[in-house]
Amino acid sequence: MGGQLRAIPGAVLGWDLGAGLALAEALGVNAMVAAEVLPEIEAIAIRAINDELKAKSCDG
Template sequence: MRVIGGMGGGVAIGWDMGAALQLGAALGLSPLTIAELLPPIEAVMVRKTNEEIEQSNG
């Protein structure tokens, strides 16, 4: 995960795509399938992660 940190906390900005591609390959997925599906999934995961960070920082 890529995170930007500051005085007020941190924010997730994305996931490690190299690791995601390797994980997909280990699961038997083609790189084309991973490249097609991963960006929209990443956007939702980052948004939800940031919502949880905000809630825990109160």
């Protein structure tokens, strides 16, 4: 979902979960399951992305 990020300079704020649900539907994933797990996955992924951005900004 790299093109569906909500971001400001230097940080990612979140995903477009509507796009995530549409992707899940297109892949045949149950909408209720996707609605339950996407926010959890989003939180972990956003934290990791922001940690990586912070590490890169400290390097250069």
